[in-house]
Amino acid sequence: MMARTTKPADERRDEILDAAQRLFVTKGFRATTIEDLLAAVGIAKGTLYYHFAGKDEILQALVMRTVRQVTARAEAVAASDLNPLHKFIGVVATVSADAEAAELAEEFHASGNDAFHLMSIIELICHLTPVLTRVVEEGVAAGVFTTGQPREDVEIILTGIGFLTDDGIFTGEQAEIPRRIRGLVDAGERLLGCPAGSLAVLAGSAAPETPSGGEA
Structure with missing residues (x-):
């Protein structure tokens, strides 16, 4: 009988999450069984339950891991x-x-996963709000923005983006998303107090994900 490999708890937990994400994306959350997960990772049921109470807790952990990565x-x-x-x-x-996160988000749209879908949007808003608020405060200090309530405006903008551009919430209205994005950009410019069109131009060109430094 082959001896089981013992791994540090964090490494084993990530291994389970990686396998679960692959299975949830390819097979679907509802169709994936605990046995599928055990076979994919090569562990006993007790090991899996040591880390997670079940599939719901695994998906919740995947949501939070994705939020932390973003x-x-x-x-x-x-x-x-x-x-x-x-x-x-x-x-x-x-x-x-x-x-990969986008593929997982598609699984949130599947029937029966509404709670996880909503959780992912809310957690992203909560985690990105302080980051974006600091950016707006920096912009106010530099004279780029003129808002007197950076955090409140950021919450409004992120909530609008999170819900109005999600075709999993507004089912069948994907054709409306470009119009809503234009409206959100316009509203963002007015809320933040920056020149009309300044965010629209950048939103169209998309700022780099990993900046190499220097002003753009």
Whole structure:
């Protein structure tokens, strides 16, 4: 009988999450069984349950891991030496930068996963709000933005992006998303107090995800 490989708890947990993400994307969350996960990772049921109570907890952990990854990319953009306008667009762009996260998000749209879908949007808003608020405050200090309530405006903008551009919420209205994005950009410019068209131009060109430094 082959001896089981013992791994550090964090490494084993990530291994389970990696396998779960692959299975949830390719097979679907509802169709994936605990036995599928055990076979994919090569562990006993007791090992899996040591880390997670079940599939729901695994999917919740995947949501939070994705949120942390997006937030880390956003922090990198916010800490760069890009100008505040480019930082603002760059931080917002990090939400859709990860192909694997996008595939997982598609699974959230599946019937029965509404709670996880909503959780992913809310957690992203909560985690990105302080990052984007600092960018706006920097912009106010530099005279790029004129808002007197950076955090409140950021919450409004992120909530609008999170819900109005999600075709999993507005089912069958994908054709409306470009119009809504234009409206959100216009509203963002007015809320932040930057020149009309300044965010629209950058949103169209998309600021780099990993800035190499220097003002754009």
